[in-house]
Amino acid sequence: MVWWHYVAVFFAGVLVCYLLLIVFIRKMVKKDTSGRGKDGKQPKDWYLNPFYPVFVLKAQLDKANDRADKLEGLLKDKNRKIDEISKSLKICQNRFDNLDKQNSLLIRQIRNSSPASDHFRDSKSPSPGKEHNRRSHNSGTPSLFFSIPEADGSFYGEKGEPVQDERKYFRITPLEGTDRGGLHFISGRYDQKAIENIDYYLLPVCEVENSSQREKASRVVQVEPGSVIFKAGKWKVDKKVMVKLV
Numbered sequence: 730m731v732w733w734h735y736v737a738v739f740f741a742g743v744l745v746c747y748l749l750l751i752v753f754i755r756k757m758v759k760k761d762t763s764g765r766g767k768d769g770k771q772p773k774d775w776y777l778n779p780f781y782p783v784f785v786l787k788a789q790l791d792k793a794n795d796r797a798d799k800l801e802g803l804l805k806d807k808n809r810k811i812d813e814i815s816k817s818l819k820i821c822q823n824r825f826d827n828l829d830k831q832n833s834l835l836i837r838q839i840r841n842s843s844p845a846s847d848h849f850r851d852s853k854s855p856s857p858g859k860e861h862n863r864r865s866h867n868s869g870t871p872s873l874f875f876s877i878p879e880a881d882g883s884f885y886g887e888k889g890e891p892v893q894d895e896r897k898y899f900r901i902t903p904l905e906g907t908d909r910g911g912l913h914f915i916s917g918r919y920d921q922k923a924i925e926n927i928d929y930y931l932l933p934v935c936e937v938e939n940s941s942q943r944e945k946a947s948r949v950v951q952v953e954p955g956s957v958i959f960k961a962g963k964w965k966v967d968k969k970v971m972v973k974l975v
Contacts, residue, residue, distance in 0.1 A: 893915065901964055909957065912957045935971070937972055949975075
């Protein structure tokens with residue numbers, strides 16, 4: 730074999746390796762079209778360009794960088810929206826807390842309210858409840874009258890009044906020499922208000938037989954009295970009053 734045969738074989742081997750390398754790179758990049766010309770067509774002399782694999786890899790790198798930049802921009806936008814939503818939630822939570830405080834304050838004011846006009850009117854024209862109170866007092870049974878119970882089903886002892894008016898729904902008759910007493914519901918012309926606000930007026934200290942009929946009812950009638958026990962300045966319900974709506 731002549732020497733130039735060796736040279737030819739050498740260059741042929743280099744050419745085959747080069748072509749195989751290009752094919753391998755194109756398969757790795759999934760035949761990417763980024764190395765094509767401006768018209769979108771692959772250059773005809775691509776196989777003669779020794780830097781063609783570098784161009785293909787560079788195009789892939791640029792494409793990956795563009796995608797990374799876009800994803801980074803989307804991530805920043807999402808984070809900004811999340812921050813805005815978090816601020817809105819904080820504002821809503823603060824508003825809810827303020828409304829909850831106002832609601833609690835109004836409930837306490839309603840429970841503690843006792844209009845003077847009703848008191849004076851009742852003092853001039855005694856109601857059946859007052860007559861009952863006088864009879865109880867004369868019979869030697871000291872009674873305390875309360876308007877609305879606390880949410881935990883109790884009555885503050887200091888809020889009890891010895892005189893009953895139409896705003897007082899409950900009567901406690903302490904048992905002499907003990908820390909216990911009987912609990913009674915007093916029906917009157919304000920029963921409708923108690924029915925409309927059953928969660929605050931009745932349910933904490935009463936068992937309602939037919940609460941499902943509250944839409945049609947206008948009066949609250951006691952079926953069976955309950956009992957209370959005095960602890961830490963409060964009359965706490967030991968047994969709820971049984972009532973029904975009529």
